[in-house]
Amino acid sequence: MSTTAPTTAQSVWLVAEREIGSKLRSKPFVISSAILLLIALAGVVWGGFAAASPPKTSVAVTSETAALVKGIDVLKVTEARDADAAVALVRKGTVEAALVPDPGADGPFSAKIVAKESAPSELVAVLSVSPHVEVLEKNPQNAVLRYLVAIGFGVVFLMAASMFGGTIAQSVVEEKQTRVVEILISAIPVRALLAGKVIGNTILAMAQIVALVAIASIGLGITGQAEVLSGLGGPLVWFAVFFLFGFILLASLFAAAGAMVSRQEDIGSTTTPLTMLILAPYILVIIFNGNPVVMGVLSYIPFSAPVAMPLRIYLADAQWWEPLLSLAILVATCVAAILVGARIYRNSLLRMGARVKLSEALSA
Structure with a gap:
């Protein structure tokens, strides 16, 4: 065979x-x-x-500055009793920055950012005034x-x-x-x-x-x-x-x-x-x-x-x-x-x- x-x-x-x-x-x-x-x-x-839940920047505020960051989703806001208490939270590392009144500031914005080493870019961005941007080709x-x-x-x-x-x-x-x-x-x-x-x-x-x-x-x-x-x-x-x-x-x-x-x-x-x-x-x-x-x-x-x-x-x-x-x-x-x-x-x-x-x- x-x-x-x-x-x-x-x-x-x-x-x-x-x-x-x-x-x-x-x-x-x-x-x-x-x-x-x-x-x-x-x-x-x-x-x-x-991507759906990006980390938030922790910020300490006082009663005078709380309104400046109200309703901003990228920030985790903690209200302190006064400016000294807010700065103390920054020193301890509890928050990344503090937004406290600045009596010596000129102009309508009378608040300042206090950070331990560098100011969080997210906080600076939401408090800054940026011009309108028009993108011709969106990606x-x-x-x-x-x-x-x-x-x-x-x-x-x-x-x-x-x-x-x-x-x-x-x-x-x-x-x-x-x-x-x-x-x-x-x-x-x-x-x-x-x-x-x-x-x-x-x-x-x-x-x-x-x-x-x-x-x-x-x-x-x-x-x-x-x-x-x-x-x-x-x-x-x-x-x-x-x-x-x-x-x-x-x-x-x-x-x-x-x-x-x-x-x-x-x-x-x-x-x-x-x-x-x-x-x-x-x-x-x-x-x-x-x-x-x-x-x-x-x-x-x-x-x-x-x-x-x-x-x-x-x-x-x-x-x-x-x-x-x-x-x-x-x-x-x-x-x-x-x-x-x-x-x-x-x-x-x-x-x-x-x-x-x-x-x-x-x-x-």
């Missing part, structure tokens, strides 16, 4: 199923994923409540929210790419050490083995992204941040699309990096440059999230585009065609990375002993 060899597509799916099954049976993977989701939920809920996202969104996109991409990329490289080395890879490639093509590894881990990574998006939506809904949620809808979809191709790019390179070594102890020598390619754009996006020029450049670099471009879309800084152009560059780079990674993987997979040099892996 003859058996029919599986097709390339069947081989790819068999390897992908093997990758998914091994991860889901791994307790460390399941526990780390659960912890990541719980941290994300706690962060979203805490951020939502913090509802404030600096704090922009910073939090940048961190959110960056952390998700960084953790997913690092965690899954590292496990792909470790899996390849483990198969080389145990000689399992020799059995596998005797039954299926090398390119099917690589494609299955990449597809299996991509499915798991995308499942985490979907779960994180669902958690963010639930958390923002619970905390009454409907406006933030509606503004994040489109950017989250674009982030998922960019993440998909960005992850495939990195997964291919991590698999190739793992094939270049034969021992677990040597993985760092080939994967560290890839880790830097992930970490450097993340840091740059966090630092320069308020700089349109730098963000514009980062949104077209394949390794930073999955974070920079969705952030620019959220901030309404990107033209309609820019995400499409950035995605096209990322897809083209992804295809090139797959071709290069497949060549390195194929030429290095059966070579044992010392680390394979990159030039040898490309030219063998």
Whole structure:
């Protein structure tokens, strides 16, 4: 009785199923994923409540100055019996500042702020007279929210790419050490083995992204941040699309990096440059999230585009065609990375002993 060899597509799916099954049976993977989701939920809920209920500045007043800050929500007012008692509360650290009468002041405002080290900016702002401001192009996202969104996109991409990329490289080395890879490639093509590894881990990574998006939506809904949620809808979809191709790019390179070594102890020598390619754009996006020029450049670099471009879309800084152009560059780079990674993987997979040099892996 003859058996029919599986097709390339069947081989790819068999390897992908093997990758998914091994991860889901791994307790460390399941526990780390659960912890990541719980941290994300706690962060979203805490951020939502913090945004809805910002901390108030504590101020001591007297009967003469109480009317000046009456009804101001950003202040927590404590009325003292006189100016000396109000200043004493400042010295003790009970309040941040005191608003007391100033008999020697010229003009209609006859009160002064007494602070221990520096006057609270919130109190100074509500007591200052500011001119009317007209904004021609309104942007509802404030600096704090922009910073939090940048961190959110960056952390998700960084953790997913690092965690899954590292496990792909470790899996390849483990198969080389145990000689399992020799059995596998005797039954299926090398390119099917690589494609299955990449597809299996991509499915798991995308499942985490979907779960994180669902958690963010639930958390923002619970905390009454409907406006933030509606503004994040489109950017989250674009982030998922960019993440998909960005992850495939990195997964291919991590698999190739793992094939270049034969021992677990040597993985760092080939994967560290890839880790830097992930970490450097993340840091740059966090630092320069308020700089349109730098963000514009980062949104077209394949390794930073999955974070920079969705952030620019959220901030309404990107033209309609820019995400499409950035995605096209990322897809083209992804295809090139797959071709290069497949060549390195194929030429290095059966070579044992010392680390394979990159030039040898490309030219063998």
